[in-house]
Structures are given as C-alpha cells and as structure tokens.
Amino acid sequence: MNRCYLTEAFKVPNDYRIPPNEALKFDTQHPELNSQEYCYEVSKYRAPKDYLPVYSSIRQNDHGLFIIATNDFTTCVNGGVLAGDYNFNNFATSDLKSAKFSAVHKDTLLDLYYLDDITFIATTSSNTIELYSTKAPVTLEKDNHQDIFCFIKIASKLTDGRVNCLSQFYEKNRMIIGTSNGHFECYECDSKELFQSFSLPYGHSAEITGIDTHPSVDLNWVSTSYDKSSLLWDRRQVHPASTLIDNHHDQLTDVKWIKDEIIILSDAVGNLMVFDTRNVKDPLSKTKVLNRSINSLNFDKSNKMFGVISESCNTYIYEIDEKNELKQIHEHNAHPNMLYSLCFDVKKPNTYYVVGEGKYAKEVTITQES
Numbered sequence: 306m307n308r309c310y311l312t313e314a315f316k317v318p319n320d321y322r323i324p325p326n327e328a329l330k331f332d333t334q335h336p337e338l339n340s341q342e343y344c345y346e347v348s349k350y351r352a353p354k355d356y357l358p359v360y361s362s363i364r365q366n367d368h369g370l371f372i373i374a375t376n377d378f379t380t381c382v383n384g385g386v387l388a389g390d391y392n393f394n395n396f397a398t399s400d401l402k403s404a405k406f407s408a409v410h411k412d413t414l415l416d417l418y419y420l421d422d423i424t425f426i427a428t429t430s431s432n433t434i435e436l437y438s439t440k441a442p443v444t445l446e447k448d449n450h451q452d453i454f455c456f457i458k459i460a461s462k463l464t465d466g467r468v469n470c471l472s473q474f475y476e477k478n479r480m481i482i483g484t485s486n487g488h489f490e491c492y493e494c495d496s497k498e499l500f501q502s503f504s505l506p507y508g509h510s511a512e513i514t515g516i517d518t519h520p521s522v523d524l525n526w527v528s529t530s531y532d533k534s535s536l537l538w539d540r541r542q543v544h545p546a547s548t549l550i551d552n553h554h555d556q557l558t559d560v561k562w563i564k565d566e567i568i569i570l571s572d573a574v575g576n577l578m579v580f581d582t583r584n585v586k587d588p589l590s591k592t593k594v595l596n597r598s599i600n601s602l603n604f605d606k607s608n609k610m611f612g613v614i615s616e617s618c619n620t621y622i623y624e625i626d627e628k629n630e631l632k633q634i635h636e637h638n639a640h641p642n643m644l645y646s647l648c649f650d651v652k653k654p655n656t657y658y659v660v661g662e663g664k665y666a667k668e669v670t671i672t673q674e675s
Contacts, residue, residue: 358386360396360660362417362646364425369652370439372425373660374414375401385414387427389439389456393658397666406439406456416646418471420480420494424459428468434482434492436460436499460499464490465506470516470559475523483513483528491540505543509534515559515571520608527568529557535570537582549585559601563608567629571599575615579629592631594621605649605657610634612647612657620644620659622671635671 358377365371369391376385388407390396395403413430420426420436427435436459466484473480479493479502489505509530519525524540527549535549535557549568550557556573563569567589570578575595578588597616604611613621622635642665650656655671 358664359662360645360664360666361385361414363396363648363658363660363666364417364419365648365651365658366419366422366425367651368422369650370422371396371658372417372419372439373666374417374427375664376413385410385412387414387437387456393666393668396660397668408456408458415468416471418480420473421477424494424496426471426480428471430467432464432467432484434462434464434468434471434499436494438496459497462492462499462501465504469513472516472518472526474518474526475521481516481518481526483508483516483530485512487511487513487530487532489513489516489528489538503540508538508545509536514557515561515602517560517562517568519562519565521565527560527562529560529570531556533557535560535568547582547585549580549582556598558599561602561604561611563604563625569602569611569625571602571613573598575599577602577613577623577631579625579631581629589629590631592623594633595619600645601647603647603649606651610649612649612659614644614647614659616643618643618661620647622657635669637667637669639665639667 358375360373361376362374363371370389371393372389373396374385374387386401386407386409388401388404390405401407415428415430418426424436424438427437438457438459440455440457464484465488466486468482468484470483471480479491482490487507487509489508490501491503493500493502509532511530511532513528513530515529517527526538527535529535533553533556534551536545537547537549539546553572557570558573559571561569566582568580568582575593575597577592577594579590580588594613595615599613599615601614602611610622610624613623618638618640620637621633624632624634637659639659639661642661642663644659644661647657647659658668660666
C-alpha cells in the first residue's frame with residue numbers, strides 16, 4: 306500500500322529564500338506551499354517619488370476663484386483634497402502647498418458645482434453631497450480680496466446612489482441630482498443648509514448620466530441615462546412629460562439645455578446631437594467627434610461655445626451658431642495624461658482650463674489659427 310506523507314508534499318524547497326520585508330510591500334502573488342514550483346513574484350513597478358495626485362474636477366466662480374478636487378489613487382486608502390485659489394498657476398506648478406486654502410477629505414471626490422459666488426457642492430464616492438462655503442467677498446473692490454476667505458463645510462447629505470450629475474433650477478434656490486441607481490432627488494439650498502424637498506425613484510431604469518434644467522422655466526429638466534433614453538420632466542408630474550430619445554443605438558452620456566427649445570446630447574460612441582423640443586423625431590444636426598465615449602459637455606457663460614471631454618487625452622472646443630449647427634474650433638492634446646474636467650474663464654475670452662491625471666493642469670487660449 307502506498308503511503309502519502311503530507312510533510313514531504315508541503316516541504317519548502319531547499320533553494321527557496323524568504324524575500325526581505327521591503328519586497329513584501331510589492332507582493333503580487335502569494336507562494337503556493339503545496340506546489341513543486343514554489344516561487345515568489347514581486348512587482349517591478351515603483352511609483353516615482355515625486356508622484357502627484359489626479360486632478361478630478363475644476364470650477365471657477367464669477368469672481369475668478371478656482372476650486373479643484375484632487376484624488377490620490379496610488380494607495381489603498383481612499384482620499385482626496387479640496388483646494389482653492391485665484392491664481393490657476395498655483396495648481397499647475399506646485400503640489401497645492403501654495404494654494405490659498407485646502408482641506409483633506411476622507412473620501413474620493415467625484416465632482417464640484419458652484420451654486421453661487423460663495424457656496425459650492427462637492428460629490429463623493431460615499432454617496433454624499435456636501436455643501437461648502439468659501440466665505441468669498443461679494444465684490445472685489447478691496448485690493449486684498451484674495452486673503453479674506455476661508456473654507457467651511459456647512460452640510461452633508463447621504464444620497465440614494467452615487468451622484469453623477471447636478472443642476473440648479475431657474476430660481477436658483479433648489480437643485481436636482483441624478484444618481485447611479487436611476488433616482489432623482491431635489492434639494493432646497495441656501496447658505497446654511499440643504500433640505501431634500503422631493504425624490505423620484507427609478508426615473509430611469511439604469512444609471513443617470515446627465516441632467517440639466519430649463520434655462521427660463523422653473524422645475525423643468527432633461528436627463529440622459531445608460532438605459533439609452535433622454536426624458537423631459539416637469540415637477541408637477543411623477544412621470545416624464547415627454548420623451549426626447551427612446552431606445553437610442555447606444556448609451557447616452559450627457560445633456561445640456563442651452564436655449565428654450567434647443568438641447569444637445571452626447572453618447573458613448575462619440576456623437577453630438579442637437580434637438581429641438583418642439584420636434585423630437587429627428588435631430589437638427591449630428592456631429593461625430595471621435596469613436597469613444599463622451600464624458601461631459603462644458604459650456605461657457607454665453608452658451609455659444611463648449612468643450613467636450615472624452616475618455617482620451619484630447620479635449621475639443623465647439624461653437625454653435627444661430628442655425629444650431631456645430632463647428633469645431635479648437636483641439637487640445639494632453640498626451641499621455643487623461644483629461645477629466647474643463648471650465649471656461651469667466652473674464653478672459655477664448656480661454657479655458659483643463660485638468661487630468663498626473664496632476665495635469667493647463668490654461669489654454671483659443672487662437673484664430675486654431
């Protein structure tokens with residue numbers, strides 16, 4: 306009768322050497338003790354010592370105050386930093402130590418939204434929306450205005466799913482959000498608190514990707530979703546007021562309501578579509594930007610120029626004319642950095658800012674040659 310000796314089967318080979326403790330930090334495969342090929346693999350990758358975090362979102366208020374959200378994905382612990390400054394170059398040339406104010410956050414920061422010149426919303430990976438105040442002055446009459454603001458967290462609310470998009474209504478005292486669970490939630494907002502006024506569960510059957518409110522009518526909004534539909538909503542109804550697109554050939558990724566009747570949509574295969582809400586059978590125009598998903602549409606204050614952020618190293622600037630036709634006027638390449646956010650300057654014409662991975666931050670001017 307053959308006997309099996311477990312002590313022999315699990316015996317460590319004589320030529321095996323226990324790796325030093327420093328190498329254990331980069332362990333990618335635990336050793337198989339019952340294998341004849343007893344080995345230990347160590348990752349060859351080392352993050353550079355000067356590695357800097359990812360810039361996830363940037364916004365600017367009417368007084369020129371930038372806020373930026375950064376995240377560090379090189380560690381196992383989630384976390385980010387909120388920072389603010391009037392000088393964009395302090396983000397592009399430093400590690401935020403020279404920013405006017407900054408605050409460490411325990412969660413990954415997803416996006417930022419200015420509500421007015423003093424308060425803004427930050428969304429996080431923990432399914433929360435947080436209201437912050439910069440205490441920025443209402444006017445910039447004083448020469449030392451850059452030194453008289455601080456950074457205060459006012460309120461935090463738990464949402465039903467990750468907040469993907471947010472938009473203020475026409476009256477500005479309330480906002481509507483869309484979540485990863487397909488839910489809508491409306492919040493009353495002021496300088497002291499956030500109050501949820503209503504919720505609309507399962508407004509879409511999949512993740513809501515874009516939301517924007519009517520430019521001149523309160524409590525009306527439009528939404529897009531991964532369920533391949535775009536819907537028009539009226540707060541007085543619990544069901545969609547009308548359908549802009551149903552059963553699109555691909556997922557819809559963002560939407561902007563730029564005029565009373567004109568809406569722009571983007572999808573996951575790189576298309577821009579302009580619709581007239583009075584006739585939704587066919588788009589007024591359709592433009593192919595690229596062959597991958599468009600993540601967001603970012604308009605300037607005039608609503609005549611906007612930037613397209615996609616899953617790439619490029620951003621594209623488009624103009625929309627009086628006939629609602631689109632024309633590309635500029636392209637910026639940030640290779641090898643992926644771009645995540647864009648905002649237009651409130652004072653300098655034809656100037657915008659892009660941020661992305663590897664602490665990429667760039668001020669870009671649209672010239673006549675481009």
